[in-house]
Amino acid sequence: MRWSRLRRRRAMGHSGPLDCAAAATLLQEYLDSELEPGHARRVAEHLEVCRRCGLSAETYRSIRSSLERSQQAPADALDRLRHFADHVADQPPGIASSDA
Numbered sequence: 001m002r003w004s005r006l007r008r009r010r011a012m013g014h015s016g017p018l019d020c021a022a023a024a025t026l027l028q029e030y031l032d033s034e035l036e037p038g039h040a041r042r043v044a045e046h047l048e049v050c051r052r053c054g055l056s057a058e059t060y061r062s063i064r065s066s067l068e069r070s071q072q073a074p075a076d077a078l079d080r081l082r083h084f085a086d087h088v089a090d091q092p093p094g095i096a097s098s099d100a
């Protein structure tokens, strides 16, 4: 079973809270301000309540600001991000909750 396609459909198919996988999928576009406002708001709401995704967003931001200063992105941040993406990709869809 491939979750990624289901995830995206789930994420955009209803108006409930995003799950972590959907937030991860949309995070880069969110930080690039490429999401439409409704989606961006839902990502923002998820980042508010989900510590794990909030940290991921911070990591993205630090990479982006490094790149904007024409510095090399910090290797540890890239590793964390890669690990995060792999980890989320292995999980079935679910709403972020208790221990997130």
Ligand SMILES: [Zn+2]
Binding pocket: 019, 020, 021, 023, 046, 050, 051, 052, 053, 054, 096, 100
């Ligand atoms: Zn999350």
